[in-house]
Amino acid sequence: MNVISTAIPEVLIIEPRIVGDSRGFFLETYQLERYTTHGISRPFVQDNLSRSGRDVLRGLHFQNPMSQGKLVSVARGRVLDVAVDVRHGSPTFGRHVAVELDDENRRQLWVPRGFAHGFVVLSDTADFSYKCDNNYSPKDEIVVRWNDPDLAIAWGIDNPSLSARDSTAPLLKDIARLPRYGEV
Template identity: 50%
Template sequence: MAIQVTTSALRDVKIIEPKVFGDTRGYFYESFNEREFAEQVGVDVRFVQDNHSRSAKGVLRGLHYQIEHAQGKLVRVMEGEVFDVAVDIRKSSPDFGKWTGLHLSAENRRQVWVPPGFAHGFVVLSEAAQFLYKTTDYWYPEHERSIVWNDPEIGIDWSIDFEPLLAAKDAAGKRLSQADHFA
């Protein structure tokens, strides 16, 4: 096995840790293997788009989702460290409105599988962070939605002692009770 998969606090969000082969020259690991992903995570997905962002310390992106063309995301950090969050916004789920979060960094090489039906976001804790994610559907700006990062109905503990830097669309995000949900 080249990966170890564990379940997060939300049963459908999976934490993926690759097996790293390292020596004095450096290291090597498979960042994605379709067959093993399907076997270990238990979902057979097709990724159609790769996204890469770089953000400065204190930037908070999210909580994003697409109400149509819902995207599953496989996320990881190539530089720096972030606190990554997923919120279940499927009305039929026993975990509706609950969140899970964990630290992703270049050092720990963890990845997170965020399935369709979840809002997703992260805050940068290091001086900068490069964030990469694969998606199971394309980006459609007309279907993109945002839930406000500090919604008291969700109660995410971002564990930050600063006011995050937000894009205008994220600052204008809706509360969970006002947002579009999945069935």
């Protein structure tokens, strides 16, 4: 596997090794020793799969204090995936990494604890997979407005399809319950 550093050192792009021929392909989506070597060492306790249509934007979501790290990938379709550092006191606070994930490049993105996460669907549909290192906790979930001007995320879309919760989310600067850098 190939691990690519990003502008935010904790966020990693992972390119699994793909073995293929005329019949199809095979790849390992996770292997404990290899991922641990690259700092992804907490055990995964929950797997999720979502399906969304074109122009659906999900996010930006994170949990605090019951934080989650997420190893995400696309089984079918294409998305722009985004991780935003929301750790109060972090040298990269408010900065983000955006990467295209699709069913051809088979890339994964490691979204560590203390980062808000979201994606927008660029294909007709997308099946999006999450491996999480902590359970989903609705009472700990926090949402950041997808088009927060201070974050300056270039989603490539002006009018996404949003949930009611995502469409009314506050700006990052208005959220008091942020994780603290060095504590997640």
